[in-house]
Amino acid sequence: MKERVEKLIESLEKNNLDAIFLTKAPNVYYFSGASPLAGGYLLVTKAGPTLYVPELEYEMAKEESIVDVEKFKRMDELYEKLKGIEVLGVEGTISYSFIADLKEKAKIKEFKKIDDTIKELRIIKSREELEIIEKACEIADKAVMAAIEEVTEGKREREVAAKVEYLMKMNGAEKPAFDTIIASGYRSALPHGVASDKRIEKGDLVVIDLGALYNHYNSDITRTIVVGSPSDKQKEIYEIVLEAQKKAVEAAKPGMTAKELDSIARDIIKEYGYGEYFIHSLGHGVGLEIHEWPRISQYDETILKEGMVITIEPGIYIPKFGGVRIEDTIVITKSGAKRLTKTERELI
């Protein structure tokens, strides 16, 4: 973890920065090892890094952090510490208000975005990170298999979600990576159909999309099933999505762009005439954040490299009728890609 901060320090000179100031929790964790709930600010100067936390987070941050920790009672104390810095590197996510305060109260003269420096580091997962993500995927696999068992006629979507989230936690997850999606019947056509009070009915397509947050890292998997026997149309769109998903997983490898990978699945779905019903990108990076770089979409030309972790999740959503999505979390390897979520895909 120490090498990470060293890379930030090296970047100061390269980018003509007096310091870097990180406010976003996953970044603060990545570089310090601490995750103060009420906020923590990592200041990196040529002299080294310091983590500033509110008083109530001080004891825990000291336990977790690999860098020096200082506490403050009011933000004004923090702004005092920043005085003298003229050019500050910040994340694009820092708020408009925070920038205004840094200008006015800490007298910062110029801000430069340092997102690319952080992206370059975080987008490639180390062996240690991959081991954690594999474990997060294992918990998600178990949960999705439990959900497949739990989905039965008459049960409410929310009950299924409650059960599998409980299981994930008992299996070591800190919490769900995101609000568990159990979307049945017409709701399966809503890509973000978070589990509701709707009762599951016979003949429903049911999209199950869940993930586990384990040791700060996320996993993400989707499976779709039918309650009872599938109709011809349900089978048809399932087969198309399955083919698109498998072909994209097989094709993924270092050297290709995210856009090229997106096209592999998108073109298959288009050829079958369902292009207009695939209304999102093929996937996204997964790590400390559930959605991170690269975006596997028509608008991201990032070149895939060994150690990137992404999802492959094509879908077809037909309003009122229902939808199908099949998703795995995969890692780009030396010569191809490896599925980290492993639940069977032939479910309809």
Place this chain on the structure above:
Amino acid sequence: MKERVEKLIESLEKNNLDAIFLTKAPNVYYFSGASPLAGGYLLVTKAGPTLYVPELEYEMAKEESIVDVEKFKRMDELYEKLKGIEVLGVEGTISYSFIADLKEKAKIKEFKKIDDTIKELRIIKSREELEIIEKACEIADKAVMAAIEEVTEGKREREVAAKVEYLMKMNGAEKPAFDTIIASGYRSALPHGVASDKRIEKGDLVVIDLGALYNHYNSDITRTIVVGSPSDKQKEIYEIVLEAQKKAVEAAKPGMTAKELDSIARDIIKEYGYGEYFIHSLGHGVGLEIHEWPRISQYDETILKEGMVITIEPGIYIPKFGGVRIEDTIVITKSGAKRLTKTERELI
């Protein structure tokens, strides 16, 4: 809900704004009724409000929203729609990157923060909002009572959290309002001691801090117990925190400032010689966000008014020894305050 948007429209002229652009999920929900997971942007002009959502959120947003919904594929399409606007009202939480894009791509000339307008509306809860929050508090009460049962020697903190979070969900919660805190033994001295793999031991102080998110609104409650018989010192700090909590709840009423209310509890703890161990503010507003206005602290002079919902949560945290916190969510009434979380407080 419609009157809310009307107040925003009225504020345009008052503040010399061409439009207001909302990006923060609770605000988007408050004014539109929709809660698109992948982001939604509410544009309010003199002509009325429009909610812009990514394609994959369109069907669901149309179901939920009380205002017109339009979909976009790329942010650039959205920036096109904003062209012609010169002075734009924004939230302080909008990101630095977003502001940069709005300047460059949508040609916005000037930004003005409209947080005060929103605060003024959201800080006072309507009868309908209070009914929802009461229900959220009821779910939290049940969960905290279950947690008190579940906390036994040898059990891991995380197991207790998993169980009560499951119960909250089965009782209708969308999810926990925040990461459930089950902090036992030395960890009880960490105000944000989210449930860990630590096993609960005999003699441990155990801080249980949880809340339910129900129908978009939050609740928040903390109780502290001892496993087995409390020591004299444990009893001593428990009694002090209990006295401070009760006196503050009894004193809360319209017309006093948040700071004055904070002082009531803080002075009691100080008088007993534990002032330096009360390392956070007395409480915070609760609503669509788990932490909102007012802050019940030495730094907030907001005058309390009927319909505000706040927490009262004094604590004493002695590093290595342990901590005690007792918290209720309360509503300011015409003449005083009413506890919305009702679990017994005499637990040690």
